[in-house]
Amino acid sequence: MRKRVAIVGAGMTYFRSMLPMTPQEMVYEAARKSLDDCGLEFRDIDAVVSGSAPDAFDGYHHKGLVGVEPSGGFRKPYSRVYVGGGTGVGVAVAGWWHVASGAFKKVLVVAWEKMSHPYPHSQPLFKTIFDPVTEQPLGPNLIWIFALEMRRYMEMHKLSKELIARVAVKNKGNALDHPYAQLGAKITVEDVLRSPVLVWPVHRLDISPSSDGAVALVFASEEEAKKITDTPVWIDGVGACLDSQFWTNRDLAYPYYVYLAAQQAYKMAGIANPLKEIDVFEPYDPFTYKELHHLDALLGKPGLAPKLLEEGQLERDGDYPTCPSGGLLGVGNPIAAAGLMKVAELYWQLSGRAGKRQVPNARVGVAQAWGDLMQVAQVVVCRA
Amino acid sequence: MGIESFYEYPAGIALSRFLEELRLGRLVASKCSSCGHMTIPPRAYCVKCYRPIKEYQVIGGEGRIVTYTRSFINIEGKPANPPVTWVFVKFDGVDGGLLHLLDPSINPQTGMRVRPVFREQRIGSILDIKWFTAV
Numbered sequence A: 001m002r003k004r005v006a007i008v009g010a011g012m013t014y015f016r017s018m019l020p021m022t023p024q025e026m027v028y029e030a031a032r033k034s035l036d037d038c039g040l041e042f043r044d045i046d047a048v049v050s051g052s053a054p055d056a057f058d059g060y061h062h063k064g065l066v067g068v069e070p071s072g073g074f075r076k077p078y079s080r081v082y083v084g085g086g087t088g089v090g091v092a093v094a095g096w097w098h099v100a101s102g103a104f105k106k107v108l109v110v111a112w113e114k115m116s117h118p119y120p121h122s123q124p125l126f127k128t129i130f131d132p133v134t135e136q137p138l139g140p141n142l143i144w145i146f147a148l149e150m151r152r153y154m155e156m157h158k159l160s161k162e163l164i165a166r167v168a169v170k171n172k173g174n175a176l177d178h179p180y181a182q183l184g185a186k187i188t189v190e191d192v193l194r195s196p197v198l199v200w201p202v203h204r205l206d207i208s209p210s211s212d213g214a215v216a217l218v219f220a221s222e223e224e225a226k227k228i229t230d231t232p233v234w235i236d237g238v239g240a241c242l243d244s245q246f247w248t249n250r251d252l253a254y255p256y257y258v259y260l261a262a263q264q265a266y267k268m269a270g271i272a273n274p275l276k277e278i279d280v281f282e283p284y285d286p287f288t289y290k291e292l293h294h295l296d297a298l299l300g301k302p303g304l305a306p307k308l309l310e311e312g313q314l315e316r317d318g319d320y321p322t323c324p325s326g327g328l329l330g331v332g333n334p335i336a337a338a339g340l341m342k343v344a345e346l347y348w349q350l351s352g353r354a355g356k357r358q359v360p361n362a363r364v365g366v367a368q369a370w371g372d373l374m375q376v377a378q379v380v381v382c383r384a
Numbered sequence B: 001m002g003i004e005s006f007y008e009y010p011a012g013i014a015l016s017r018f019l020e021e022l023r024l025g026r027l028v029a030s031k032c033s034s035c036g037h038m039t040i041p042p043r044a045y046c047v048k049c050y051r052p053i054k055e056y057q058v059i060g061g062e063g064r065i066v067t068y069t070r071s072f073i074n075i076e077g078k079p080a081n082p083p084v085t086w087v088f089v090k091f092d093g094v095d096g097g098l099l100h101l102l103d104p105s106i107n108p109q110t111g112m113r114v115r116p117v118f119r120e121q122r123i124g125s126i127l128d129i130k131w132f133t134a135v
């Protein structure tokens, strides 16, 4: 018998290009804030689920160990989950398993990333994600794989760069209201189009930044949640889906694996029509087009998201508020922490504590992260 | 802190066959003896029915551009001079496809028919294909 799971507390560090803190100090700050948020102590937590992206970023091998002490995870069950760029929402899905199974009553879920360690830049580390026989000899950089996908998506739905650039304008604008954001800014479509072309059609301002940061959430069983808070936010659906390692074997125009993960989560949450029943969307937006690409799949309607963007429906005061947090483009992209930031945003939105970012009457929200070589999908659906 | 670390990767069963055929100036796909499904680069197992692959089939090199991009930065994130055009090419009746460079004299278009240009000196590497060019 599955137990209902609530988010009862949240906390995060600033997202910055270089935080003058160790990963341990970042994990501690996020964890401490999440526990203070709900009046719990480290000793009250039964288990810790942590998430962080490749070891190469921190420069520590088996870097899950880094999170053990500052999360209070020692002398109790502690695990690190890893599903590439999808880790940030994947860690919430895994935290949900812990409580939904009935095995644990109170679980700390924490994600962090320290991308400023590699010198001079983290970019060359991505080379090793490509196939050593068929791809690495060609000298690929990370961005071209997304440029190929973006090109395919634009052609499929006849989308202009001008339209897609509006995602950056919207998200960086939303981030101005996020107290922890790295890149909140008032910019224009022209600013995006005038920024340098890195790998056409990807411009500099189409891409989220490298960041340091940590986010923590406290999950509790229904019985415990009601003792802890008057405003629990329920995780009513989770979904996870991976496509083949080989991106050459799928249609780049539609992330069907994201659709499948979303459908799992909707079925669990009893959502039949996401367009009518969901009030807040936090799709993964490491690149401008990815917000639209993912939203298409979360709505189950290829090509709909760009139309909604064009009509202004994805703005915070539109009918389908999307990335009201400011997303990765605005708040920043410390990989695993960025995904969990989206789940934290649902917690703040649905408990009515999102401050200047608050979407009125938000009752149901969906968050999603994506990663590896364009094939990981992790989805959670939350309800006030 | 810095580490210099080197790795050697075996091409394995299916890709060894692929590299051998590249050395001969040909493209080969895996073909499932049970369901007939073909994949390039070849696999040691069928991605549809999960039977082991026993057959490999040389395919005509002509394919079509599915998507393309032009990179103004190199793998280090530094400016690429000249910029490099990448194409993703699919082959009729074959699952998967190949990522490669495009002949710089060609202006890419989605759906354009292309073929590989092989180097004179071939060693059994993906780089035995110099680039793809228009048919």
Ligand SMILES: [Zn+2]
Residues within 6 Å of the ligand: B032, B033, B034, B035, B036, B037, B046, B047, B048, B049, B050, B051
């Ligand atoms: Zn088969």
